[in-house]
Amino acid sequence: MKLVLVTEKNLIEAYNVQKSIFPEEPDYLFLKNAVDKKDKALKHYLAYDNGKCVGITGVYVENCDKDSIWLSWFGVLKEKRSKGYGRKILEATRVICKKLPFKYFRCYTSSKYNASALPLYNSFFDISEKYENSEDETYENTTIIYSSSLTNEKVKPWNNKYIGIKEYDELCVQGEEFLNKNSLMS
Numbered sequence: 001m002k003l004v005l006v007t008e009k010n011l012i013e014a015y016n017v018q019k020s021i022f023p024e025e026p027d028y029l030f031l032k033n034a035v036d037k038k039d040k041a042l043k044h045y046l047a048y049d050n051g052k053c054v055g056i057t058g059v060y061v062e063n064c065d066k067d068s069i070w071l072s073w074f075g076v077l078k079e080k081r082s083k084g085y086g087r088k089i090l091e092a093t094r095v096i097c098k099k100l101p102f103k104y105f106r107c108y109t110s111s112k113y114n115a116s117a118l119p120l121y122n123s124f125f126d127i128s129e130k131y132e133n134s135e136d137e138t139y140e141n142t143t144i145i146y147s148s149s150l151t152n153e154k155v156k157p158w159n160n161k162y163i164g165i166k167e168y169d170e171l172c173v174q175g176e177e178f179l180n181k182n183s184l185m186s
């Protein structure tokens with residue numbers, strides 16, 4: 001299994017993979033921003049095995065906390081699931097994070113909408129906590145934040161600091177509008 005950086009060349013392929021895994025949240029603009037910004041802490045990767053794409057992963061940073069790097073669109077194509085790719089891709093993403101100057105590796109998920117990820121996250125990350133923030137989207141109070149330390153230091157909980165899931169969801173809608181307007185998918 002190897003990870004291939006998402007660039008301008010494979011951006012549409014990455015979008016199609018992300019959209020097939022997350023049909024309710026196609027996120028062209030977030031993927032495009034990561035390509036355009038050329039920031040080491042904002043990247044996506046397609047995962048390949050034997051020359052075939054099996055999934056996607058990525059990293060990004062929340063502006064309010066410079067110690068943490070977050071897991072971005074992580075998933076395995078439906079027909080490739082339960083073969084060990086998910087764990088391998090997640091491990092490979094942590095290796096990428098370890099090379100960057102961050103203390104904590106985190107991700108948010110929903111116990112309702114991403115239930116398939118919970119067994120993996122429970123065994124992979126150091127801690128989990130419920131995300132409760134009345135200002136933000138929490139998917140009917142089902143959002144969980146998972147965190148691990150990237151150093152020898154013990155991981156600090158996120159403690160319900162505002163993430164901005166609401167804005168991420170809005171970006172998905174804007175991305176679809178952008179694609180339609182620019183006829184990029186026709």
Ligand SMILES: CC(C)(COP(=O)(O)OP(=O)(O)OC[C@H]1O[C@@H](n2cnc3c(N)ncnc32)[C@H](O)[C@@H]1OP(=O)(O)O)[C@@H](O)C(=O)NCCC(=O)NCCS
Binds near residue numbers: 074076082085086119
């Ligand atoms: C979560 C996901 C990436 C797992 O990918 P995968 O390739 O099936 O995972 P793996 O085969 O590596 O399995 C990882 C572990 O989870 C367990 N697991 C995987 N799918 C499971 C399921 N549906 N129910 C229970 N356990 C499951 C496996 O037993 C395995 O345990 P082990 O490593 O201790 O043996 C995949 O289900 C997926 O893409 N889901 C949709 C997208 C998503 O929700 N992503 C998370 C967004 S936050």
